[in-house]
Structure formats: C-alpha cells, structure tokens
Amino acid sequence: MLVAVVLGFIFALLVPFFSRFTKRAISLVYPLIPLFLFLYFLGFLEKIKSEGQILFHYNWVPSLGIDLSFRLDGLSLLFALMITGIGTLVFAYTANYLKGHQYLDRFYGYLSMFMASMLGVVLSDNLMSMFIFWELTSISSYFLIGFNNDDPASRKSALTALSITGFGGLVMLSGIILLQVVGGSYSFTELLNSSEIIKNSNSYGWIIALMFVGAFTKSAQFPFHFWLPGAMKAPTPVSTYLHSATMVKAGIYLLARFTPLLGDTIWWNSTLVTVGAITMVYAAIHSVFRVDLKGILAYSTISALGILVFLIGIGTEKSLLAAGIFILAHALYKAALFLITGIIDHETGSRDVSKLAGLQKVMMPVAIAGFLAALSSAGLPFLLGFISKEVMYEATLQLGNWALILTALAVLTKILLLVAGFWAGIKPFTGNLPSEFNKAHMPSPLLWVPPLLLGFLSLGFGMFPFFIQESLIQPVFSSISGSDTTIELKLWHGFNLVLLLSVLTLVSGGLLYFFLKPSKALIEKTFKFEVISPQNIIENGSNLFGSFARFWTRFFQNGYLRNYVITILAFLTLLMAYRLFGEVNIYIDWEQISTVSYYEAIVVLMMIISIIFAISTNSRTTAIVALGVVGFANCLFFIFYSAPDLAMTQFSIDTLTVLLFMLVLVKLPKNKSFSSKGMKFRDAFLSLTFGVLIAILTLEVFEEPSSSEVSKYFADNAYLLAKGRNVVNVILVDYRGFDTMIETVVLVIAAAGVFSLMKLDLNPSKKDL
Amino acid sequence: MSLYDYFNWIIIPILGLSVILVFIRFLKGPSLPDRVIALDMLILISVCIIAIYSIQTNQSTFLDVAMLFALIAFLSTSAYAFYLEQRQRK
Amino acid sequence: MKDILIMILASFGAIFILSSSIGLLRKPDVYLRISVTAKASTLGIGLMLTSAALYFNDYSVTTRIVAIILFVFLTISIGGHLLARAAYFTKTPIWKGTKVDDLAGQYDEVTHELYSEKHNSSIKPEKDTSI
Amino acid sequence: MIVLPIIFQFIAGTILLFFWRKINLQKVLSILFSVIGLGISIWLFLQVWEKGIMVTQSGDWKAPFGISIVADTFGVTMVLLSSISGLAVSIFSTGSMRKERLAFGFFPIFHFLIMGLQGAFLTGDIFNLYVWFEVVIISSFVLLTLGGKKQQLEGALKYVSLNLLASSLFLIGIGFIYGLTGSLNMADVAIKLDGLQNRGLVSVTSGIFLVAFGIKSAIFPMYFWLPASYHTPPPAVSAIFAGLLTKLGIYAMLRTFTLMFGGDEFMGDIMVVLAALTILSGGLGAILQQNMGKVFGYLIICHIGFLIAGLGIYTELAIMGTIFYLIHDIIVKTNLFMVSGLILKINGTQDIKELGGMYKNFPLLSLLMAIPLFSLVGIPPLSGFWAKIFLIQAGLETKDFFLIGFIVLGSFLTLWVIARLWGEVFWKNSVGLPKKANGLYFGQMPLIDQWLMVFPIFLLAAISLYIGFSAENIILLSQKISSELMDPTGYIEAVLGLKAITP
Amino acid sequence: MKSLIFKTASSYLLPLLLLFSIFILLRGHYLPGGGFVGGLMASIAFLIHSFAFGLKETQSIIKINPGYLMPIGLAFAVGAAIAPFFVDAPLLKGLWFEEPFRFIGMVGSALIFDIGVYLVVIGATLTIIFSITDTV
Amino acid sequence: MTKSLFLSNLILAIIWVMATGTLTEENFLFGFFISFTILWVITFKKEERKYFTVIPKLLAYIAFIFWEIIKANFQSLKESFYPKSKLEPAIVKVPLDAKTDVEISILSNIISLTPGTLIMDVSDDKKVVYVHVMHLLDKENFIKEIKLKFEKPLLELMR
Amino acid sequence: MEILLVVIIGFLHAGGLYMLLRRSMFKMIIGLILLGNGANLLIFLLGRLVKGNPPVIEDGLKVFTDIYADPVPQALVLTAIVIGFGLQSFAIILIKRVYNVLNTDDLDELNSTDEEI
C-alpha cells in the first residue's frame, strides 16, 4: 500500500532525470501508472465489501504519533478508484492534448505527484499524514495551475489558489492538532473511540470551525470559492482532474470522513447546511451567467460541491447516501464535460458557448459523450445523475420544518445546473456549424475515448445500479454514516413527491435552456454585483491588508536610526520601570554607603560637567576633548578605588580613541544642528528617564548582599597556585585567561576590519563609469 | 599633624583647587589649543595627585600609573598638535 | 624628620602647581598659557614625586621616580613647543600686547617650511582684540 | 577536549592570517579547515550524545572559579549546525566572492566568526559568553562592510550602532548578575539567583537580557537593523549571517532564560506578545519587498518570532518546537541566501521585478532551489513543517490561542511570499541581463566556480530533506535538548562537579 | 610634523619607551601592568615616533609589517593555551618552570600568553592607526 | 676619544662585576668608579683628559639648569598674581651656533624649561630658533643672555 | 560616594542615549562611547568599592592580610575596555568611510537601505 501511494512521488522525482531518454515513449508509459494503480485498488473491492476496512501500518515519526497508516474502507476506496481511474483517462488524454509540448515531462511529473498526494489524503488513517498529503495536493496543484507560467494571469491564479488552499490548510492544521490535544491521537481509528469526549469538550467548536475552514477552502465553498474559476487557467486535463474529480473533493472527503467522528451535532449540521446551501445556489446562479465553457463548468462544479456539503450537513442516512452517490456521479459527468471542453478548445480555439454550435458534424463521438454527461448532470432517468438526484430529494424532504425551503433550494440549484450542463454538453453539438469553426476536425482517439468512456459509465451505472450498489456504494455509505443499514439503489420509486420534483426540475430546466441563451450581455448584468462578491471583498480586504502592511512596515522601519533607538529603549525603559516599581522594594541602606571626600566630589563634578559639555557643545573637537576629560576622570575613580591596572588601560585606550577621532575628524564636514527644540526635549526626557532607571537599579543591586566566594578564591590562590601577586593580571592570564585569549581575537579582527575598511573600496569609481 | 592628615587637608585641597581652575580654563577655551593645554595640565596635576595618593595609601604601585599618565599626556599633546597642523594644511 | 621634609617638598610642589594653574587661567593668550604651564608644573611635579621617593625610600621606586621626572621635564617642554607651534599655525590669536613677533610671516603656508630670513607669505596669528 | 572546535578554528584563523594575500591558498585551506572542523563537531556531537554532558574547566580551575566549557546536547548541536553552515558558506564563498574581498581577510575573519559562534555555544560562563558575542559582532561588522560599498556602509551604520547598544546592555546585565551573585558561572549563577529574595531585581535583570539578546536576534521591536543591512553584503556573508547570527541571540536567550531566569511568567507573557508582533512585522515586511535579499531578511524576522514563541510559552513541548525550528532554520536560511546569491550571479540583480526565467533556463537548478524555498514555507513533510506542530500544540495546551493565530498568519505570509517569488523569479520570463560593471555572470564563470556555488546549496538542501523526512531523529534530538533545558539540574551538576564527571 | 626638536627627542624616546613597555609586560604578574598595558605603551611609543617622523619612517623602523605581529601574537597565545594538552591537562592550565629566572621571575605558560597578548595589542593598535593615518 | 674612554670604563666595570661575582647595581657602580679612577691615573694625553673633566662640568651644568628651573618656577609663582599689564610678551628670533640636531634639541628644551621662555620653532635651515618670551625688556640683551648662559656651556660640554 | 557614582552612571547612560538620538553620526559614536563607559563603571561599582588597597599581594606575603578590592570586576572591566576599544575604533573608522563615500554626517540622509519598499 505504501508503495502504491509513494509510486507517484517516485515517478515524479524520476521524471526530470529520465525525460531526456523517454521523451518519445512518454505518452505510452505514463498512463500505465494510474492504470496499474486503478487495477490494484479494484482488486480490493471484494475485500472491502466483506471486511469493511483494511488497515496498513508503517512507522514514520513515532514520537509525534505520526505514522503512515493507511485505511482502506468504502469511502477511501471510492476516492482511490476515482483518482486512479479518472487519472488514467486524464493521463492518456494529456498524451495527445499536450503532444509535443516542451515541458510535457514536467507536466506528467506534477500530475503523478498530485495523484500520489491525493491518494495519500484519502488513504491516510493518520490525520497528520493526511494533512501532509493534503498540503502536497495544494502545492502540486499550484504547479499545475501555473503550468503556463509565461502568462501572468496563470501565475496570478496559481498564487491565489495556493494562498487560499494554503491558508485553509494551515487553519486546518491547527484544528487537527487541537483534535489531537483533545482526543489524544492522530489516528483516525483511535479517535473514533473518543468521539463522545471530543464532542463534549470545550474545544469542540474550535475543532470543527478550524476543520471547516480547511475543507471549505479546498472544496471552494462560499466565500472561499473564487479561486476555482481562476484555476481554470490551467490546461484542461488539470481542470478535469483537479477541479472536478479529485482535489476539490478532498474537502468533501474530509467532511464525509469526519462525519462519524465529529458530526451529528447542531453546530456541525447547521453550519454545513447553511454554507452548502449558499454555495450551491450562489454558484448555480453564477454558472448560467457565463459564456466561457470553463467558467460555466467551474461554477457548476462549485455548486455541486455546495450540494455535497449541504448533503453531508443534513446528516441523515439518506442524505449521506445521496452524497455518496453524487460524489461518483458528479465525478463522472463533470470530468467528461471538462475533457470535452478541452477537445472543443483544442479543435476550435474557442470556449465561448454563445458562439459554439454544430460540432456534432465533425466530432460525433465527442458529442455523444457530451450528451451523456449533460443528461447525467441533469439527472435524466437511466443515468447515474438521476439516482443521486432522487436520493437527494428524498433526503431533503425528510427534514420536517426545514424540508420545504431546503428542498426548494435544492430544486432551484438542480434546475440551474441542468441549464449549465446542457450548455456545456449539448449546446456546442447542436445546430449549424459556424463558418469560423470550419477547420475543426475529429480529434485523436486518445482525446475522445476518455470522455466517451466516462459518459458510458454514467449511463451504465445509471441503468444498472446494482453494479455498484453492494460493491461500492454500500461500503461508502457505511463509512460515512457509520451505520450498517443496507441500502438499495432503485431506478423507479413509484409516483411520489420526489418524482414530481424530478419532473419539475427537468421541465423547468429544459424550458430555461430553450429561452435563456448564453450571451455576454448576461454577464455584464452581473458586474454591478461584483462589488459585494466575496472575491471582491476578500481582494479589497487583502488590499487593505497590504496597506496595513505598508503602514506598519514604514512606521517601524522608517530609516531613521534615532527612531529605532527610541523604540528599543522606550521598550526597555517601560519594561524596567514596570518591573522596578511593581516588584522591587526600593530602599537605601546608608550603612553600605561610604562617605564622600571633597576631592572625589570635585572629580564627580568635573565628570558631570564634562559629560554635559560633550553633549551640548557644537564643536566636534571640543566634544572629543571633553570626552577625554570624562575618561580621565573615570581613571581617577579607578585609582582612588584601587584599580591601577584598570586606570592604566582605560587611560591608554581612551587616549588612543581620542586620537583616532582626531585623525578621522580632519576631513569631516562642519557640525550642523538638526533637531528642533521639541525633539531635543523629548529625547532629553527619555534619556533622563533611562539614566535614572539605570541608576536606581544599580543602587538597588548594590544594596543586595553579594557573595564574594569567587573573588576570595582568586585572591587566596593567586600566589600559591598561580604564582602571581597582581590578582587582576592573574585573572586575566590564568583564571580567566580564556576571555583574554578571545579578546585578543577581537582586537585582531577589528584591526583587520579597519585595514580593509580604509584600503578596500569597491564602489564603482568615476574612472570606471 | 600626621603626614596623612597634612596631605589630606593641605596638599590635596590645593591640588583640588588647581584642578578646578584648570578645568575652568578647559571649559572657557576659547581655542582648541587652550583646551588641550588645560587637559594636559589636568593630567599632570593628576600625576601629582597620584604621587600624593600613593604616599597616603602606602602603595608605590600607583606611581607606575603616574608614569603612564605622563607618557600619555605627551602622546595626546603631540596628537592634538599633529591634528591642528593637519587641519590647517587642509 | 623625614616626614617634615616630605611635607615641605610636597607643599612647594602644590604651590607651584597652583600657581601655574592660576597662570593658565589668567594669562591672556594661549602662548603665554603654554609657557606658564611648561614652567611651573615641571618643578611642581618634580617636587611631588621627589617627596614620594623620599617617603618610600626604596631603590627601585626611586629609580622609577627619577625616570618619571626626567620624562616629564622632557615631554613638557617638547609638548609646549609642539602645541605653541601648532597654535601659531592655526592662527590662534596672539595677545595684542605682544611687543615683537619675529615669527610673523616666516612660515610658508603650503609647505609649512620655516625660514630663518625675512620672508613674506603667510601665517600670521590674528591679534587678539577681545581681551 | 571539548574546546577542540574552538581551538581548531582559532588556529585556522591564525594560519589564514599568515597567508593574508595568498588567496588561492586561503581558498583551499578554508575548505580544508571547514571540513576538519565539521569532522570535529561530529565527533564531539557523538561523544556528548553517548556520554551526556561534558565539561572542561579552563585552566583546571574548578567551577565556579574558572571558565567552564560545557558541551551539553544543545551546545554541541549548535556547534554541529554552525560547522555545517560554515562548510557550505566556505565552499560557496570560494566560488562566489570577489577577489578583492578575499584579499582583505575574508577567510580568516570568517573562521574567527565560526569560532566565535562555537565558543558562544559551548561556554558556561556569562561573561565569556559576552566575549564570544563580541568576537561574533566584530567579525560580522567586518564582513558586513568588506568592500565598503555605499549600500554596505549605510546598512552597517545601523547594524553597528544597534549591535553596540545591545552589547552595552548585555554588559550592564552581566554587571547586575555579578552584583547580585558575585559569580559569573551560569550554573552557579542559576543556583544563587534562585536563592535570592529580591525577585524583582532578578526580573528586571532578565528584562535587560531580553532586550540585549532581543536586539541581536532581531525580535520586535528591536529588529530594525536587520532589514537595513542584511541584503547589503555579498550573499556568502548574508548567508552566514542569516543562518547563524540572529540564531546566536536566540541561543543565548534560550540558555539564559531556561538556566538562569527560568519560569518567570511575566517575561513569558512578554515574549509571547513579542513573538506575535515579530511574526507580524516580519511577514508584513516580506510581502512588500521587491528586493530578494530584503524579502529574505524580513522572513528571518518572521521566523525568529516562531522561535521566541516557543520560549514564551515555556513548556517542554514548546521548547522542543523552538529547537526543531532552530535546527531547520539555520540550515534553510543559510541555503536561502546562497540561493539568492546564485540567482544574483545568474541574473546580475536581486530585484524581483527584473528577475525571471530561472525555471526555463535552469530547470534542474530551479528544482534544487525549490527545496530550500519550500522547506522554508514548511510544506509538509519538508523541514519547516514539523516544528510548527509542536508550537501549535504547545500553544493550544497553554491556551495561547492568539499566538497560534499569528503563527498561522506567519506561515501563511511565508507561503504567499515564496509562492510569489517563485512565480516572479522562476516562472516569469526573463527580461534580459542588465549591464554589470565588473565581475562575471554565472554563465561566464569557470566550471569549477560554478560547482563551488551549486554544491553547497545541494549539500544543505540534502540536509533539509533529511531533517524533513527523518524528522523522527531530529525530534528525538530536540526532545533531549528540550528536556535538558527545562530541567537544568543535570547541567548544573555537571558544571559544578556535584557528580563525578570525566573531563 | 616638521619639528626638529620633536624628531630628535622621539628618536631617543622610542627605545626607552619600548624598554619600559617590556618592563611593564614582564612584571605584570606581580605588579600592575601586563600584556595589555605593555602593548599599549609600545604602540604609543611607535605612535609618537610616527607623529614626529611620518608614517613611512616608522614603518621602516619596525621592519616587519605590524599586521603580522597579530598572527604571531595569536600563535603565542594559543600555544600557551594548548601547551597543557601535551601533558594531558585542560586548556590554559598554568605550566611553570620550577625555579624563577633572574630578572624575569617565574616563567610559565602565563608569561608566554601575556607576550602573545602584548604582540597582538601592538599589532592591532598600529594597524588601526597606521591604516588611517595613511589615508588622512 | 671621549667615547672610547667611556667604553673602556664600562668594560672594566663589567669585568669588575664578573670578577667579584656579585651582580648588584652597587657593585657595578663601585666597579665603574674604580676603573674611572684607574683610567684617570693612567691617561696622559691632554686631549684625552677631557673625559675626566666633562663629568664634573656636566654635573655643574645640570645643577645650574636646575637652579634656573627653580627660579623660573618662583617667577611664575610671582607672576600668577601679577596683573596683566606687567606682561611684555614677544616672539624673538635667536640665531644659533649649535649645529647638530641633538645640540639644538637639548638647547631648546633647556630654554623651554627655564624662566619665561618657550621655544616656538627652529627654522628649517637650523640657523635660528624662535623663542616666545614672557617679559622682553631688551631684545639684543635677551639674545645675548640666551647664548651666553645656555648655549655656550652646552656646546662646550657636547663638543 | 557610591551614590555619586551611581549618579554618574545615570548621567553617562542618559548622556549616551541622548547622543545616540542625534542626527549626526559623530554624535552617535560619542553616545556609544559614553554608554560603554557607563557600563564599565557600573560593573566596577557593583564589585563594591575599596579605597587604596589594590588587589596586589605584597612582597613577601603569600596571601592578603589586609582588605583588598575585588579583582574580578576589574578584570571584567579591563576586558570590556579592550574589547570596547576594538569595536569603537571600527565604528569610528566606519563613519569616516561613510563620510568619504557619501559625503555627509547626517544620519537622516543615510536611510536608502530601509526606504524603498
């Protein structure tokens, strides 16, 4: 199983290395991989039917509780089959669609990476590894959407898609971790046992909210849906694969998967129903206002995803069953429609549905596929779409108080989707071929066989539901609902309300199709609502965020050193003051303070005056000489208080510093006075506060009794063990010789630095220009 | 009167007074050479103070500091002179 | 006895120092100030150090003190010379009461060459009119 | 023998100083020394991993009197990481640096810088730490200004002044520590501070350390020098700065705030707030910039926030997250700046608007570069991902929900920035090479130099991948470090010789 | 500076001050002084000389580029630091000759170390000052 | 000649120290004194005898300078309390007989240390020095005084 | 006396900070130097003050008989001073270089590396 998941990755990794040799054979080799996987998963059908689920376990990061456990049950098997099955078709389709493309190999690389990630998502039992694969789908879709990377719009869409799904992913990550914190495990199987604990915990609301963000962004639910139409910039096989059949369903998968664990609470259900309902209606309306085939399909996909969320949200057995069937039905017909769109685009160079017509004359098989897909989408009897629609209406009708309105919404959505489906699958193939498409001709079988196959599958499953009832849908249902009710898929339910609604849907949809013609004018009408569209709101929001970012960055990183210093020291001052006055008992113990002799007072006075002088003078040289006096007075303290070594060193170094200053100053320009009075006052205030705080703090630390253990040891052993009388020097070269050793390095580096600073100038000089 | 007291109450006050006078010159300037000579003088007075202090504390080690001070006073004077001349040359 | 000698020496030293400090403060121009420091402080320092030598009465201390005294004598006079010269270069004002200024016009402004014969290009310190 | 890495780099730097002008010899020696240094670090790491904390007392003066050199797991891990980064940058710089710069002491100073870092990681003495810090900052000053270009100088001015300010504060902090305890040995100080009645003073002191190290590690509101300077020196220099310099501040903070000021709740809260704002500031800055170097500079800040977050939360799990992130970040950030250097060599500019066409012209190289870029984002299971799990979990456990919000925001902004960068630099078509006054484009360089630039990127990318895919090992390591940090008894006992320890 | 007096005096002062700086260096272990102060004094001596005679002259007197004094000094210091390794003692352990030398006193690794410091200080200070007076 | 005598004197002193085996300063000075006496006794040539008069002369000159310095200090002590009006400063050019650098330098230092005078500079051709005087009564007289009091004995000693 | 020293320490820090906040590079460095001096004095003070008894063991003795000043802060300050010298000289040369290249002392004109976003 691990191999099955990882195969795609291995393949993706190998692509760049082997593409040179396999360029020719590429299109033949690649589709074999998903095909192989498809067959592999198909082999599990029987086992799942009998055992319900199979677990595989591979260790990875045991200390985090993260492993590569795979869980194959009805739901994941359905998805695995869809991923590999549709994958096979898409791979084959691509071989021709992008034939001779310079980067075909890369494309396959991304595609197989995506497939593997997707398999990982649906198969992982461990939530964290599921999340890892989840993110990988985002990344690989980023690369796929941006495949035509010369095109700025393509790049922008890729970025948008990644931003939204990435954002959702991160939020979901928090949710997953929170789930682990509450439930104690990342293993889905283990978590199932503590379902009740989780639902009753305080964090439950947070958990589902965070998970929802992840699922909604991925599955393009309102208001995060807008990345999906943008993602249609990708080559058609990508749209087919990612944006109809698989990736966008990852969110649905997630919700379905979590239903037994987190579902069946008021929050869960009401949120999902609300969001699902809004999305399905909103997107369905949008879909009939488009003329671009891909746009129509994108919005109808969003709407379909809304339906799925809606169904999962209802949460009854019927609705979950409906969801299970609809996942499959939608995948089949929507993939077909996308592939067909690709063919049309490929052959005619246009996706404008208002212009397209009459293509049945040149590409009959494609037309058949289109018809089948559109009819399945519409839910015509004998197609899989019909069954799903019936079950769905049944589900909504069972809802008591809410039944009426929810059913109405569902019917409305279905009607609009019918129109959208017809536009995509039927309209281009009816009527007369416009002259501008005369050059269109029959595409290669690699292109038309996949959609046709999908169309026939819709038909086949629709006519003979027992094919899939027990082997596939039953296990799917069990794993979503967690119940062991036996289901039955029927074509005929008798004359009842559901049938009436079906008929209503078909009739009004059909009428709408005949009266409403797709046109640019229709779209233009929607423009005035753009202002309040989520996309616009979020884009405005992100612009606002950008302005905020600009403000924040300019505010702090304003280029003025003094502002930096002020910020830092104001922060320090506040911190110190808060702690000092809040926590420290300020006192002075005069016992510890020695008396002042008058000569010390003179030196102190001299020092203070010199400091003020150095600060206030406007002449540089005077400031430097004053600095010299400060250092000199400092040395006097060192002498008075028994530090001859220190006095000597400090004085030599002070003098050298002053000397350096002098040498540097020779050519510096005149000092100017820049600051205003107010600014000086502010600075003086801050400086004094800082100085006072440091002073108080120093005094308080001074008052604390201190241990002299270390210095006593030094003094006692200086002569006996270290053979020196000058303890300071003994410390410098022996006790703490290590310091000194390093310190010499500081000097060396400083000297080297000064040397290079003075001698090396890489600025382009005038003669170079 | 002991040596210590004599120094403490007679000599050091005189030196302290000198320091103040020189320091006033330092503050007044007006030219850089004035300040430099004042600084030089300050250091030289401190050589004296150190000498006195070493007697008071009976620590001859301080005299070495005095030696260094004298050396540095010379260095800084010559450096300032150097600087002044360089600046003029410019 | 030794103590008294020390006291006397130190007292004289301190007085000389004080006098040169007063001079430093009161003399009207920088050249006079340099001149006065160079003189009075030398002996002041010398006496102070001598009293210390007397006090410690130790061979090694004495030699060091002698070294310091000689060094101070040498450096004070040279330092004074350097500073006075530099002050002249930078046109530090000379007191208006100065009787003769043979140096006026003897420096070459560019090469800083000093001529022994009368010469005419040059650095004249401004007469100080403020005092 | 713990001092071996330090002493070795010391000797290396000294030898290189002797060959000041012999550039080619220096190149060879530098790589050689870096390799040996790495070997020593690995050896030391294994020793400590097997035997536990090792201590040497310099001068054979028993603690707390002499300077203790302590190799605990944290320390040796940092030494190892710095050796790895050091090797990579050493190789990279032989290929990418201009001759003039090499002729003015780049290599010796570089090795001294590595020595400074490793010394700081191994010392057990707070003042000694200060001295190591100074070695590091003076070397960084020199490397930052090497060449004296206009931009470099302007950036350096801010870098130098704020770092000197930090040093001064550090010194004040040490003064207070000594005033309070009479000791400098961190283990000894820890014990003595613990026994102190006046907690307020300890807390204020820790505040000073917070600011001193905060400036060095570029946390909010003290990061200003970083965006002003990190993009100005040659990329090889930026690489070592980015990978290790700010991390030194973090190291010091982790060390002091676990060992000496452990468990101050107020400081923890402050750090949590600062972490959030650091993440925000870095992220916001990064999304605005057009210069690749600046983008990465702001990202450094952003990710420093993650590191501080763990320390602020202050649980074993959180520290573990910080450590893991630190390990990842050192490797990735070093690599990132080398990548930017390579891009600069290829295109002659770091301006995102002018860049492009990388993917088309250098597909394999682009894929190689994608590894550090997306590791940085933390695309699972690459290396940046794992630490976030710990941090988020730790935050959830201590109910620091708003911090998690910022972590998510920071990760998101990083994702956005890198994706945008990828789109602009790699996907977009190139706009043609600008004229270059001097120096060669990548394409014109000799093959050996090309490899010298690509190989270190490859090396670090491979290590990033290792960290990501063998996260288990790194987690075990982080766990060990974290538990050692959170319970410093072992450290203290080892240093003060309360247990029998073999030197 | 073109002062004859200064030149003459400083050419005599130089050896004297160097002597004194070595004196300060050697006795550092017993009395105030040591490598740092000694090194600084020596550099000051050279500086005074360079003020009097100009940089070129002083450099030619020193003969060896002061830059090289730094690695030499470092080598001394690190040599003293790692010497204990050879007798299986930790870094920087003081090693001493049994008997004091005449004039110098006890000779041990600490002294070698201090000499290293002395050389580094001279080298660094002179490099710094010289490289900027060069360009003044 | 003086030099070689001094050298012999020194060597003899060292031999003395080695012979007696006592390496102390006192012993060295003692040895120096003994050999000085011996050399004095055995040297006959007139011009060579200068070596034996130089030292007493030198001591006398140093004493003289010291005295001048003390005088200078007392003078400045007095002056410190003078009003400004008594000052008569001047910068005077003094021609030189001294030729070598060492001679000129020593002379200048002495002039600087003694009453009321300060060397401003020496001309580049070493022919004159410029002296700052605090109280210039008569220029010619002042120049003569300098030359007689300080320069002549110094040159005698040096040559 | 300690009080007065504390006042000076406060002054040095206040003055240093004030200078750091000026617009001139030159003043900035003066500020840094003042801060450094302040820190050194602070460490020195916190080693407690002892008058007239340097930590030098007298000739003939093997240990101190009298009181002595704490040698540790002295050694620390000494180290800090020397290090400070290295850093300060670098900083001083840096401003010279900046002036040579950019011809200004005004820090406000030196923010091109932060300005452009």
Ligand code: NA
């Ligand atoms: Na030291």
Ligand code: NA
């Ligand atoms: Na400092």
